[in-house]
Structures are given as structure tokens and as C-alpha cells.
Amino acid sequence: MIWEAWLSLSIALGLLVSVAARLASTDVLALAGLAILIVVQNLTGSTHLPETSTAVAGFGNEGLITIALLFAVVAGLEATGATKLATGWLLDRAQSETGAKLRILIPVASVSGFLNNTPVVAALMPVIDDCCKRLRISPGRLLLPLSYAAILGGMCTVMGTSTNLIVCKEYAAAYGGEISFFQPALIGVPATILGLAYMILLSGKLLPDRRAAVSATDDPKKYTVEVQVDGAGPLVGKTIEAAGLRNLPGLYVAEIQRGDQVIPAKPDAVLQGEDALILVGALDSVVDLRKIRGLLTPDDQGRKLEEPAWRRTLIEAVVSSRCALLGKTIREGRFRSNYNAAVVAVARGNRRLEGKIGDVRLENGDVLLLEASPSFMHRAKELRDFYLVSQVSGDTVRRHERAWIALTIMAAMTLVAALNITSILAASMVAAIAMVALRCCTANEARRSIHWRILIVIGATIGIGNAMETSQAADAIATGMINLAGNQPFWTLAITYLATAICTELITNTAAALIMLTIAMGAAEALGVSQAPFVIAVMIAASASFLTPFGYQTNLMVYTVGGYRVSDYLRFGLPLTLIVFSTAMVLIPVFFPF
Structure with a gap:
């Protein structure tokens, strides 16, 4: 040749x-x-x-x-x-x-x-x-x-x-x-x-x-959730067991990250303000986790959202191949600022991720559990950055009265x-x-x-x-x-x-x-x-x-x-x-x- x-x-x-x-x-x-x-x-x-x-x-x-x-x-x-x-x-x-x-x-x-x-x-x-x-x-x-x-x-x-x-x-x-x-x-x-x-x-x-x-019945070693201890909340000074974090259904505390230190999550470990708790388990149990006073989304992202708490919900989204943040960490990509949504948890295949949620580098196919307004589904659908796989209660179809017109055109x-x-x-x-x-x-x-x-x-x-x-x-x-x-x-x-x-x-x-x-x-x-x-x-x-x-x-x-x-x-x-x-x-x- x-x-x-x-x-x-x-x-x-x-x-x-x-x-x-x-x-x-x-x-x-x-x-x-x-x-x-x-x-x-x-x-x-x-x-x-x-x-x-x-x-x-x-x-x-x-x-x-x-x-x-x-x-x-x-x-x-x-x-x-x-x-x-x-x-x-x-x-x-x-x-x-x-x-x-x-x-x-x-x-x-x-x-x-x-x-x-x-x-x-x-x-x-x-x-x-x-x-x-x-x-x-x-x-x-x-x-x-x-x-x-x-x-x-x-x-x-x-x-x-x-x-x-x-x-x-x-x-x-x-x-x-x-x-x-x-x-x-x-x-x-x-x-x-x-x-x-x-x-x-x-x-x-x-x-x-x-x-x-x-799923609440999943293997609890597959999924990673991060929450932060509120410095002005009631959990400061309490042990993990006294804070009620030992008996969570489908979830357990894997580690505590305090600054640059990683502290074993023993029952008698005392919580301090701004501690990052890495929990592993079933993501459906995050709903119950959010009911515990004194726990925030990472870096207080939830409170920084534009929507009031009573209007937010949990939304599951799959990162698509067209996502602008592929290859970037959640923190580097300024996820909250770009999407007005806080990442609560991440799942990738059948293995759990190490470290903080903000340090997770997004890949095609990652499942994100987000705290956001239900309107996020519409915005994300227009952006084409996600494949949405969970349904929010209520009708999410915007123009359902024209469905037959669309079918006729097709x-x-x-x-x-x-x-x-x-x-x-x-x-x-x-x-x-x-x-x-x-x-x-x-x-x-x-x-x-x-x-x-x-x-x-x-x-x-x-x-x-x-x-x-x-x-x-x-x-x-x-x-x-x-x-x-x-x-x-x-x-x-x-x-x-x-x-x-x-x-x-x-x-x-x-x-x-x-x-x-x-x-x-x-x-x-x-x-x-x-x-x-x-x-x-x-x-x-x-x-x-x-x-x-x-x-x-x-x-x-x-x-x-x-x-x-x-x-x-x-x-x-x-x-x-x-x-x-x-x-x-x-x-x-x-x-x-x-």
C-alpha cells in the first residue's frame, strides 16, 4: 500500500x-x-x-x-x-x-x-x-x-x-x-x-x-449520599448513635470527613459543625434522612436554591452523553448554579463512589438524585443534558392535548x-x-x-x-x-x-x-x-x-x-x-x- x-x-x-x-x-x-x-x-x-x-x-x-x-x-x-x-x-x-x-x-x-x-x-x-x-x-x-x-x-x-x-x-x-x-x-x-x-x-x-x-431494597453498599452537619444545629456534640444515625433503614454512615481528615464512623464518634457525613445505602431512605434536623445538603446547597423548601422534591436524572458537565466534578461544574438543583446522591453501576459528592467527576450514565423544583424536569428536558427516569407526582406532560396531532404528523x-x-x-x-x-x-x-x-x-x-x-x-x-x-x-x-x-x-x-x-x-x-x-x-x-x-x-x-x-x-x-x-x-x- x-x-x-x-x-x-x-x-x-x-x-x-x-x-x-x-x-x-x-x-x-x-x-x-x-x-x-x-x-x-x-x-x-x-x-x-x-x-x-x-x-x-x-x-x-x-x-x-x-x-x-x-x-x-x-x-x-x-x-x-x-x-x-x-x-x-x-x-x-x-x-x-x-x-x-x-x-x-x-x-x-x-x-x-x-x-x-x-x-x-x-x-x-x-x-x-x-x-x-x-x-x-x-x-x-x-x-x-x-x-x-x-x-x-x-x-x-x-x-x-x-x-x-x-x-x-x-x-x-x-x-x-x-x-x-x-x-x-x-x-x-x-x-x-x-x-x-x-x-x-x-x-x-x-x-x-x-x-x-x-430502591429501598437495594444492596446498601452501592450508593453514596453526602450530608453536612449544621454548625448551628442540634446534632453538634452528639455521637452518631445519639444523633439517631445508627438505625437508619437501608443507610449507614461510612465515614466522617472533617476538613482534610477522614474519621471512622464509630457509634461513639462525636459530630462537629460542618462535618461531612458519607452515607452508603438505599437512596429511597434519603427522604427519611432529610427529616432529621441539623443535616444539610453538601455545602448548604439546598438552602441556596431559589425555590422554597416546601416546593422542592427529589428527582432522579441520568447524565446523558450531551451533558455540558461531563468530565468535571460536581463542584467544578457549579451544578447548583447551572441547574438550580442540589445533588443529593450519585449512583454508578453497581459500585459506590468514594469521597464527597462534590468531588465526583460526572460520567455518561451516572444516576443523580437531585433536590429541586418539579419544574427542573421541564428545564432539563429542554437542555437535553439528562435522561429523566423518575416521575414527579402530577402530570409532567406540557401539551398532552396535542399528542394526537403529533402522532398524526409522524x-x-x-x-x-x-x-x-x-x-x-x-x-x-x-x-x-x-x-x-x-x-x-x-x-x-x-x-x-x-x-x-x-x-x-x-x-x-x-x-x-x-x-x-x-x-x-x-x-x-x-x-x-x-x-x-x-x-x-x-x-x-x-x-x-x-x-x-x-x-x-x-x-x-x-x-x-x-x-x-x-x-x-x-x-x-x-x-x-x-x-x-x-x-x-x-x-x-x-x-x-x-x-x-x-x-x-x-x-x-x-x-x-x-x-x-x-x-x-x-x-x-x-x-x-x-x-x-x-x-x-x-x-x-x-x-x-x-
Whole structure:
């Protein structure tokens, strides 16, 4: 290979490794890789690397613009509660765990074929939490199947996932091919049916009885709460036992932090003013903890809130990948000032955090228990910094009277696109405008709903994929795959699928799909066979992320909330991965001959 090919390949591999190692956010790493290619091309003038205009052309890709518009359409559905309206009435009738699975997984898989699955999962998490409380089962029994069902349903149409849409548009733009709206369903629907049957029948055996991230029955060693002793309060001078902190249900004092000292929390330890008490246990018991006079939120943050105490409530929020405070400690990020909310407790997976709450460095998927006004839910939803998973008493839907209007707009958009009356871009553009014009959401909410990081990753990886093609690195890799497969189209297809599936678990599914699409097209051209089966294989494999919490956003959303461990994903997701792979390998050659 020429040096340009080695450079392009190194950047692609570097992106894979750096994202897997979490050296920085995916959008920053993707932009950095694209920047290196552009700078090198400008300095050397090499014709084997894309020129600047070509390298950044991905940011004007039709699929990328369509995805941005679809985010705005989903904003209307979220703001009106239309998603809950479409599925909540069915779920409320469930009388058993199996009945709940049937009523959740089938509708979710169906809806996800026409909506981005991330907001579908986000909207249904509170509904599922209520259902689990009513049925007295662990949310962990339903949340991971919810995520997987959304992924399976999204594989069935071009619009179902951003991955399918961007691959379809890139295939048309770069290679002149066409994948119709329902063509992925030829593989996706059978795979979804088998996958849903597997989850309904076997999830009870393969998924342990994990508890929700905030539950009074949780293992008390998992969650961290911090309170501060009021210097002018009644607890100063009392021992832990005399203060009533020894017999708290589901909570125990782990340590006392006094300045730079860490004092063992023995029953006879005497409390002093401004002591920080680190408690470990069930976060539901924080409600009782707050009733004890003389205990404050860390650094008296609760008293500094703008809302009076009688109007505040406890709200559970999950930190999203778009949170502005990611990588910062709660104190550094000035959480209270930015959100008018005090962080009461933090949960991360199944392990408790060390030290003070203010020193916790926020990560994607962290569960925060906040003391705030109920209006925080609306503000946070507009900011898109959190996935809210707890419900405040009372109706939190702002424009529920327009839910049917939002559903009608979505149905019309889907029908028009599916019947090829107009392009998906035109249909989504009209639908986004209609959502704002008919007041299903405001223009500001529509703008805020756009996931800019996803769009940046898509645009940058299209440029990296172009570099791999221009430098002939993709052709070299494709030749290697063909030789490994013995020049057999079927085995080359299988290797392409597996390579894409592995990449999508390491980096974002869209980035993996765009990189592998270039390689797959090179393999098809070298074999002299149709490109269609390879395109479909890349689309299905890039979407079918079931093995880790990090390969797909919905998997990460339910990770902490469901109390899961990484091993749960591997144990429950591996059979599902094999089911989808086997189905694809059997049906792709049938419906998309070589």
C-alpha cells in the first residue's frame, strides 16, 4: 500500500482504539482524525487523499440533514407525550411479568421502525418503572429487553435508526445504489420476531433480579449520599448513635470527613459543625434522612436554591452523553448554579463512589438524585443534558392535548416516505415544520433536541471513509478479507458482518457502519458481485449492538437505572447476537442474491 493508504488506515484504526479507550468524546476524536487528513493533503497536495471540499462534504450529506430534522420531529412527540399515549394504555393492562414483556416489547419494536429508538426508550423508562412497581418486579427484568427491542425494531426500515439512514444515503451518493424504505425489513422483521421470542421466553432465566438504581431494597453498599452537619444545629456534640444515625433503614454512615481528615464512623464518634457525613445505602431512605434536623445538603446547597423548601422534591436524572458537565466534578461544574438543583446522591453501576459528592467527576450514565423544583424536569428536558427516569407526582406532560396531532404528523411523514411520494428528507422537513407550526413543540425545543455530537461524528467519519477509498486502503483490506474467505462471496459476507459487529461494540454504530461500508463495497467490487447484500449486512450488523452497554446509546441509558453489570449484557446479548447473525446469513443471500 502507498503511504496515503497507511495514513488513512492508521487514522481509522486510531479512531477505533481511542474511542474504545475513551480518550476523549467520539465527536472530538472523529474531528481530529479528519483534521489530520485535511492538513496532510493540503501540505503534500497528494491526489490520493480527498481535497478539503470532498473531506467535509459529509456534513452536507442528505442523510445527516434528515437525521437532524427527525430529531425535531421527535421533540414534538416527546413534548406532547405522544409516545406514552401510543403505548402506555397497553402497558397499564399488564397483569404479570410475561404479560408486561408482551405489551412492551412488541409495540416498542413496531414503533422503533419509524422513530429514532433513543427517545422511544427514554419516553418509556418512567412508564416501565411504574409498571414494575405495580407488578412488584425489578425494573431490571424489563429495561434491557426494552433497549434490545428498540434496536431490533430499528433495523427494519431505512428510517428506524440513524445508522440505516446514513448508510442508505451514503450508498446512493457514493456508489449510485438504492435501498428502498422497507428492504431492510426482509432481514430485520424475521430477526426481530426471533429476537422478541427469545427475550420473552428466556429473559427471566438469563437476566438476574437486578434492582433499580434508586430502591429501598437495594444492596446498601452501592450508593453514596453526602450530608453536612449544621454548625448551628442540634446534632453538634452528639455521637452518631445519639444523633439517631445508627438505625437508619437501608443507610449507614461510612465515614466522617472533617476538613482534610477522614474519621471512622464509630457509634461513639462525636459530630462537629460542618462535618461531612458519607452515607452508603438505599437512596429511597434519603427522604427519611432529610427529616432529621441539623443535616444539610453538601455545602448548604439546598438552602441556596431559589425555590422554597416546601416546593422542592427529589428527582432522579441520568447524565446523558450531551451533558455540558461531563468530565468535571460536581463542584467544578457549579451544578447548583447551572441547574438550580442540589445533588443529593450519585449512583454508578453497581459500585459506590468514594469521597464527597462534590468531588465526583460526572460520567455518561451516572444516576443523580437531585433536590429541586418539579419544574427542573421541564428545564432539563429542554437542555437535553439528562435522561429523566423518575416521575414527579402530577402530570409532567406540557401539551398532552396535542399528542394526537403529533402522532398524526409522524404517521403522515412515515406513510409519505414509505410510499415514495417524496424523499425522506422532504417528508421529515415538512413534519418538523408542522410540529412547530401546530405547537406540538416550540422552535427552541426543536433546536435543542438535535444531537450535534451524533451529526459531527457522522460528517467526520464520512470524510475518513472517503480517504480510505481514495487512498485505496479499503481495497487492500477488502482484498485481504476475500483471500481469507477463499474468494467465496458468502464467507466474505460473513466476515464483513462480523467485522462490522465487532467495530460497532468498540465505537459508535454509525462510525463503524461508514468505515465498514467503504470496505464492503471494495470487497463486492473485487469479487464482481452485487453490492446490495454487503450494504444490508453492514446496516444490520452496525445496528445489532447487544454485547456491551457502550456500543449503543439505549443500552447505556438503562445500564445504571436497571442496576446491570457488563456481564449481564454479554450473557443476555450474546445469544441474541447469534440469532440476528444466523438470520442475516440465511436470508441475505436469498433476498439479495450475489
